[in-house]
Amino acid sequence: MAKTTRKSHGPNHVDHYGFIFCIPFIVTFLIFSVYPVVRTFTMSFTDYKGYGVANFVGVANYSRAIQDPLFWDAFLNTLKMWGLNIVLQLGLALLLTIVFNDIKYKMRGLSIFRALFYLPNLIAATSVAFLFKTLLDWKFGSVNQVLLSIGLIKEPVNWLGGSAMTAQAVVGVVGAWMWFGNSFIMLMAGVQGISHDYYEAATIDGAGRWTIFAKITMPLLRPIMMYVAITSLIGGLQLFDIPYLISGTKGLPGRSLYTAVFYLFNMAFTNHQMGYAAAIAFVLFAIIALCSMVAYKLMNRKEEI
Amino acid sequence: MSAEKTKSGIIKGILYLALIFLAVLCVVPFWMMLINSTRSGNEIMTGFSMLPGSSLIDNWNAVLDNLDIFRGMFNSLIIAVSCTVLVSYFSAMTAYGLACYKFKGSNVIFIIMLVFMMVPAQLGLLGFYDLCNKMGLVNSYIPLIIPCIASPGTVFFLRQYILSVLPKAILEAPRIDGASELTIFHRIVLPIMSPGIATMAIGAFIGSWNNYLLPLVLINQQDKFTLPMMIASLSSVKDIATNIGATYLAVAISVVPIIIVFCFCSKYIISSISAGSVKG
Numbered sequence: 001m002a003k004t005t006r007k008s009h010g011p012n013h014v015d016h017y018g019f020i021f022c023i024p025f026i027v028t029f030l031i032f033s034v035y036p037v038v039r040t041f042t043m044s045f046t047d048y049k050g051y052g053v054a055n056f057v058g059v060a061n062y063s064r065a066i067q068d069p070l071f072w073d074a075f076l077n078t079l080k081m082w083g084l085n086i087v088l089q090l091g092l093a094l095l096l097t098i099v100f101n102d103i104k105y106k107m108r109g110l111s112i113f114r115a116l117f118y119l120p121n122l123i124a125a126t127s128v129a130f131l132f133k134t135l136l137d138w139k140f141g142s143v144n145q146v147l148l149s150i151g152l153i154k155e156p157v158n159w160l161g162g163s164a165m166t167a168q169a170v171v172g173v174v175g176a177w178m179w180f181g182n183s184f185i186m187l188m189a190g191v192q193g194i195s196h197d198y199y200e201a202a203t204i205d206g207a208g209r210w211t212i213f214a215k216i217t218m219p220l221l222r223p224i225m226m227y228v229a230i231t232s233l234i235g236g237l238q239l240f241d242i243p244y245l246i247s248g249t250k251g252l253p254g255r256s257l258y259t260a261v262f263y264l265f266n267m268a269f270t271n272h273q274m275g276y277a278a279a280i281a282f283v284l285f286a287i288i289a290l291c292s293m294v295a296y297k298l299m300n301r302k303e304e305i
Numbered sequence: 306m307s308a309e310k311t312k313s314g315i316i317k318g319i320l321y322l323a324l325i326f327l328a329v330l331c332v333v334p335f336w337m338m339l340i341n342s343t344r345s346g347n348e349i350m351t352g353f354s355m356l357p358g359s360s361l362i363d364n365w366n367a368v369l370d371n372l373d374i375f376r377g378m379f380n381s382l383i384i385a386v387s388c389t390v391l392v393s394y395f396s397a398m399t400a401y402g403l404a405c406y407k408f409k410g411s412n413v414i415f416i417i418m419l420v421f422m423m424v425p426a427q428l429g430l431l432g433f434y435d436l437c438n439k440m441g442l443v444n445s446y447i448p449l450i451i452p453c454i455a456s457p458g459t460v461f462f463l464r465q466y467i468l469s470v471l472p473k474a475i476l477e478a479p480r481i482d483g484a485s486e487l488t489i490f491h492r493i494v495l496p497i498m499s500p501g502i503a504t505m506a507i508g509a510f511i512g513s514w515n516n517y518l519l520p521l522v523l524i525n526q527q528d529k530f531t532l533p534m535m536i537a538s539l540s541s542v543k544d545i546a547t548n549i550g551a552t553y554l555a556v557a558i559s560v561v562p563i564i565i566v567f568c569f570c571s572k573y574i575i576s577s578i579s580a581g582s583v584k585g
Contacts, residue, residue: 238426
């Protein structure tokens with residue numbers, strides 16, 4: 001008995017249980033996370049259709065993807081919509097963070113505002129897409145009706161059926177509308193993680209509140225802003241459900257709402273070109289990984305200065 | 306001095322107005338949705354009103370006659386609840402295994418997990434579909450539920466959580482008394498971890514409830530549709546698509562439960578995001 005007690009202090013006799021506790025995770029992870037990625041990768045070198053025999057075609061799918069103007073158009077669309085989205089989303093979140101951390105004005109009601117700002121984020125993208133599709137309807141949509149009645153516009157705007165630009169702008173703005181509350185909460189958490197000592201020291205040294213913001217808050221917030229931007233990029237380049245549904249699964253007007261994953265989805269499940277779609281998935285992944293690495297490098301370099 | 310005070314008072318007022326305006330922007334689409342779901346298609350076409358109409362019952366009947374929306378809700382509920390239970394239990398177990406025992410390979414597992422947290426979901430999508438297809442799992446909920454056992458993000462969070470809330474010494478006493486490791490996990494570790502698990506569970510529930518791409522790829526049998534799939538198929542249901550009021554109502558039915566949940570758990574939800582950001 002005494003022996004067991006002593007043993008449990010040193011290298012532990014029960015340590016193999018750690019592995020046992022991980023087994024359900026490991027098994028599921030290998031089957032449903034690792035294997036699918038490996039399978040997608042092997043698929044990308046074949047002409048697999050989703051059924052039947054697959055022939056090895058080498059890197060043909062990759063060279064096709066790199067030369068496919070439709071893929072790059074879709075990618076560019078994704079980038080435009082995400083770009084507008086992230087600028088609005090982060091800009092607004094940063095502005096709100098500044099307002100709520102201002103030592104002079106001491107704004108109240110943070111928890112209520114935070115909850116309200118976060119609300120759109122909870123709703124399923126399908127419901128959001130359908131809601132805005134209906135609200136923004138050219139002839140019968142409530143948004144045009146309200147704007148007309150208060151005289152902001154003279155005739156109904158064809159938000160989703162008119163030009164490529166308005167349709168893409170709508171998707172970007174709706175994305176920002178959904179996500180800015182999330183970014184705001186993250187930035188606020190980041191500010192609260194900054195030690196009060198810095199602020200006290202700065203105040204004692206007579207720094208004004210703008211100096212404090214620019215010299216203390218902003219630099220210390222940069223890692224979190226980067227984190228928000230990178231996770232948003234990973235999510236944003238996979239933009240699918242809102243453009244897919246808001247355009248009635250067609251990507252109209254003029255393919256402007258066709259995104260990269262939308263293209264991949266159609267290639268795989270409508271055109272039955274699984275092999276090619278798999279190559280697109282990896283090209284997209286390579287771009288995302290590259291962007292994340294560049295962003296990460298840039299961030300670290302700036303911090304060293 | 307007093308001029309300075311009024312000036313800052315005015316700025317403060319403007320700031321509050323801007324905040325309220327932004328809050329209104331966040332809520333107004335939902336308000337419009339609720340209002341419009343009580344109005345008839347014709348009323349909606351002629352103009353917007355801030356006051357509810359009287360066609361809620363007609364719209365309700367139009368939705369229920371043409372769309373088995375509560376069936377979709379039930380399906381989504383089964384998937385989301387099962388997924389939440391699996392995420393909570395197995396993520397806690399894995400996190401405990403990784404945090405409180407030293408075994409060979411634990412670092413490898415941890416690093417692979419971190420790598421996969423950065424891998425976008427679409428990367429494995431086609432392989433996942435192919436796997437399910439070959440295993441005969443198309444139109445089954447298994448591929449939507451079982452993978453929840455392995456949620457790297459949740460394990461990562463809970464591992465950090467255990468390290469900060471669970472003193473290892475607490476495990477020694479029951480061990481000496483001869484309790485099995487599993488009993489210790491169930492009786493001691495799980496209760497201590499429950500606040501952390503709760504925050505993660507809410508996130509898992511909402512994520513699963515709102516998931517669209519995966520069910521879209523895997524399920525094509527109408528009676529197995531999840532709620533988001535039903536909403537997405539609204540425009541193909543003629544009697545609803547032609548009655549805008551019914552469209553709004555169907556969307557409202559899908560949105561309201563989440564809003565109600567949010568009213569009760571907003572604190573947990575927000576703290577789970579804050580936790581996510583600190584980990585970054």
